[in-house]
Amino acid sequence: MQHMASLTRLHEVAEPTAIEVARLSHVYAGPEGGVPALEDISMKVAAGRFVVIVGPSGCGKTSLLMMLAGLRHQTEGTILCNERPINRPDPARVGVVFQEASLFPWLSAVDNIEFPLALRGMPKEERRRHAEAMLRLVGLEGFGGRYPHELSGGMKQRVSIARGLVQDPPVLLMDEPFAALDEQTRMTMGHELLRIWSTTRKTVVFITHSLTEAVYLADEVLVMSARPGRIIDRIPVTLPRPRTYEMMATDTFGRLRDRIWQQIRKTTQPGLA
Template identity: 50%
Template sequence: MAGPGTRAGAAHAVLRGVTRIFPPADRGQAPVHALGPLDLDLARGEFFAVVGPSGCGKSTLLEILAGLSAPTEGSVMFEDSAVRGSPPDGVGVVFQEDASFPWLSVWDNVAFGLRRAGIDSAETARRVDHALGFMGLTGFARAYPAQLSGGMRQRVCIARTLVLQPRLILLDEPFGALDQQTRLLMGDELLRLWRDTGATVLLITHALDEAAMLSDRIGVMSARPGRFIDMVATGWPRDRDSTIVSDAAFGEVTARLWSSLRGESLKALGAAP
């Protein structure tokens, strides 16, 4: 099904004219126009980051792409089938909040999706052990989330998504609650994961350096209602890591992101640009 404006087969995920308007919370209030209209093409295997001022609808964009909520207007296509308010197969989501299940051990948390999907136990064990090793959690397989740090719990959530071998991974500020050093290291792990799996990645972040360091392409969003006001291609090689922050071009990318975003951030704060 190829609607107007889509190029069937060319992109992994396609958004056309996506708009989200929330109904008023109380009588007498105006509806909130949170997002769009907005177009986006994600190429297969691309690492794409979204930056924008607080409250610009970044998470709303992710929820629409994940099929967790339906757009008010516009269409979302993933692998040439329409996504509308129900999560499609092959999409994995990592949320900003800690979403590890406190009643399950680390191992059982990671195995959770595989068991529900009816994967046999030998294959489940193989994939879980591999993901735990990849995320540096092997020694904590029997631990419960309450015994782990915030960064490690977020790794459990990433591993839980990873074992299902998603072809599109959506991350909503997954490192937002972590300290700067941990974030850089988690960024390296994310790059390794992206290279090894060949998945398409969409990362939402408020950290410009994180977006500049990790991405092939960065979409800069305006203040509410969120639209893309700039697209920045970084041109990094595929086998990059966090040492790229010392590259001269890294400063240029970050500077461009900030010059696009400065006025919008001021608007979001309620000041004149």
């Protein structure tokens, strides 16, 4: 029954656009002049959709995410979030979940989750109420007092997700959040993330290296080329929701996974394509 919300996604009406990137390019200042990092990126993400970006290492996917978060500035092009431009961090609109070691080790789990609220000067009791609700959402009730070094890798990422969601932003950006986890934990966390997503109905942009993870999670997979990063393929994932582990063994899953792999192979080893 927790997947009721996601079932309704099958009948998509014209949803408002949560993120719109238009003709975005980025050039780094290198020692010998500018290095093009991102080239002519355009994308639209409808509200409530789960979009996964994959691409070879160094293709600029993390840079793109940093720009969506307002943490870095693109050289050209615009980013709209809920129809307003993003040019600096706006936690009310965008929450970010980083790779593993991003929790503050000197704060307990619940204090980590409260961190964004504390920055806004929200009173202690109100903060605690929000944080406790988030702990329940990510399945960590009763673990709030633990420090990050007392939590497993998967639990740490649950705390990170809770921290990303605590201000209830409509958009959640995730930068390879499960990259440091072992495969079994990673599968479980992917499943958990879909459960959390289906109850909160956020728009998610998720970066990963794992093709299986991409197909399993996404409504749509965007494939990026080697540097300078461009979007070379947009693959709608037609698998029904809720997703199940059994789907990984289906032909559809295999074909989608293979299509992404072929694209990445082409862009990294053009001679072999």
